[in-house]
Amino acid sequence: EDQVTQSPEALRLQEGESSSLNCSYTVSGLRGLFWYRQDPGKGPEFLFTLYSAGEEKEKERLKATLTKKESFLHITAPKPEDSATYLCAVQARGSARQLTFGSGTQLTVLP
Amino acid sequence: KAGVTQTPRYLIKTRGQQVTLSCSPISGHRSVSWYQQTPGQGLQFLFEYFSETQRNKGNFPGRFSGRQFSNSRSEMNVSTLELGDSALYLCASSLGASQETQYFGPGTRLLVL
Numbered sequence: 001e002d003q004v005t006q007s008p009e010a011l012r013l014q015e016g017e018s019s020s021l022n023c024s025y026t027v028s029g030l031r032g033l034f035w036y037r038q039d040p041g042k043g044p045e046f047l048f049t050l051y052s053a054g055e056e057k058e059k060e061r062l063k064a065t066l067t068k069k070e071s072f073l074h075i076t077a078p079k080p081e082d083s084a085t086y087l088c089a090v091q092a093r094g095s096a097r098q099l100t101f102g103s104g105t106q107l108t109v110l111p
Numbered sequence: 112k113a114g115v116t117q118t119p120r121y122l123i124k125t126r127g128q129q130v131t132l133s134c135s136p137i138s139g140h141r142s143v144s145w146y147q148q149t150p151g152q153g154l155q156f157l158f159e160y161f162s163e164t165q166r167n168k169g170n171f172p173g174r175f176s177g178r179q180f181s182n183s184r185s186e187m188n189v190s191t192l193e194l195g196d197s198a199l200y201l202c203a204s205s206l207g208a209s210q211e212t213q214y215f216g217p218g219t220r221l222l223v224l
Contacts, residue, residue, distance in 0.1 A: 034212065043115075043201050043215035044154075087154065096167040097144055097205055097213060101154040 006102035023088030115216030129190040136204030143185040148199040
């Protein structure tokens with residue numbers, strides 16, 4: 001059974017204080033790993049897709065990396081508007097487009 | 112390009128009733144997936160439709176069903192509602208090829224009393 005574990009569950013940072021969120025996964029053949037951002041009461045907003053170990057992608061203050069067992073979402077010099085829940089999901093080979101999600105990391109960036 | 116739209120946005124029902132939720136995918140997207148999000152269980156996969164055919168189904172009872180139309184719009188139905196069905200129901204669309212991104216709609220918030 002595919003499993004995704006995210007840590008920490010919650011993270012409070014001061015504005016400008018860089019940090020990383022972790023996503024550990026167990027999947028029977030990884031087709032893709034996805035990062036989403038979700039604001040309260042809204043649907044998840046797509047951030048990144050990673051397909052193979054060693055791959056990295058960046059967007060503004062965010063950088064996602066992937067190894068064979070985990071992914072990291074690095075947040076550099078965060079701003080209060082980066083406050084949200086960050087979700088990690090995996091898509092396994094042979095599962096069509098079914099995503100298995102982690103429980104998320106709730107990030108709060110204080111001004 | 113317009114995003115995924117879901118209607119209605121909010122819904123209140125009573126136990127035993129049934130409900131139908133609607134999803135319009137991004138133009139050109141042929142795959143629609145449905146997810147249930149609750150505080151206790153997080154985001155869980157319900158089912159996926161591609162070219163009007165159900166391709167995959169999650170671990171939910173038969174009370175949960177769906178369909179897709181020729182224009183790729185999709186509906187999901189929940190019959191005999193239970194209190195535990197209260198959740199945010201999310202629809203996601205993708206082009207339909209393998210190994211590609213799903214884009215989510217704003218969701219329908221269902222409250223069962």
